[in-house]
Each structure stands twice: as C-alpha cells, then as structure tokens.
Amino acid sequence: TGPSGAGKSTILRLAYFEEPPTSGEVRVSGISSAEIRTRKEIARLRRKLGIVFQDFRLLEDRTAEANVAFALEVIGTRRDQIAPRVNRALSQVGLSSKLKAFPRELSGGEQQRVAIARALVNDPVVLIADEPTGNLDERATRGVFQLLRDINTAGTAVLMATHDLDLVRSTNYRTIELDRGAIVFDSADNTPLSNARIGELK
Incomplete structure (x- = not known):
C-alpha cells in the first residue's frame, strides 16, 4: 500500500518481469530475474503467474467463458482441456451462471471476477493484483477482496497493491507500505499499523 506514485505498480511490474530491476534481483517462484534472458523465458515464467488489473481488460x-478460455488458447492448451478448466475457474469466482454473458451485461464486480477467473485458469503459483478494487463500489470491493482471501486460503499466494486503507485495516495479512520507492x-516486523499512521496515510 501507499500513496499514488509510491512505487506499488512498479513492484508488481518487476514481479511479473514487465521491466527489469535497475539493481539487485527479483525472485519469483524460485526463479531469479538474473536468470531471465529471453522473451521465451519470460513467457515461461509468466505461466506461473496470474495477473489482475484495475480496469478488467x-x-x-x-x-465470460470465452474471455477466460482465451488465456488458455494463447498458450496452446489442448482443446479438450479448455472447457472444464474454464468452468472450474468461473465456478471458483462464483460466476457459473454467467458463462454466456458479455462484459457489457455484467456489473463492475462481476467483470473483475471474470478477470480473476482468467488469471486463475492456468493454476498460477502467484496471483498478482494491481488495484483490483480501484473501480468498484464498496459492496463489490468487499466481495472481490473476500474472494482474493479465499484464493489465498486455498493455497495460491496473492500479491496485491491497493491504496484502500479500509482494506488494509481489515486484514491480518502481511502489509508493506511504500513511499517514494522505499519501504x-x-x-512482518510485528509493529501494528496504528490509527495515527493510517491518518497520516490519508
């Protein structure tokens, strides 16, 4: 978390190797950025990642089902494997009844759930979410955040950037605050984020 321009999205771009670090290394799922040299290697690593954006994309x-299926089609998944995996992913996000719906027929929260299903369909090791609730109302925000918690509980690591301080206060998960690119x-230092500090962040 952190204010606009703190470096949240930059951290996530580093995590999915959208840009290289200027110094040091990034290690994801046991793979170091120092070992990544070709586009093919980046593509292979990204198959271990699921990525969710603020604007659904x-x-x-x-x-909905075709959007999720597209993530499998572009990596050459066998046709007979696509439908069951798509159905499972949409069921996981609570949209089994919306398979045939187009984005324009879905609420913002439902569109983000489709985007999360698309990110999950390849069974990622890490789900990266960049301001996933930024365009949602309060009710949809709570629903999407609970979904991300459920995904984490089921065994997938979740790395999320948010400026929503209510979400920060409502979780016991590890929270890192950035400011101007620094932590x-x-x-993890076992120091609670105090009401005074939250007031400063606002």
Missing part, C-alpha cells in the same frame, strides 16, 4: 466481443512500514 476484458474482450468486449467475447463472453517505510512492514507488518
């Missing part, structure tokens, strides 16, 4: 001319708070 759904294909407007495809149904200024880490709950």
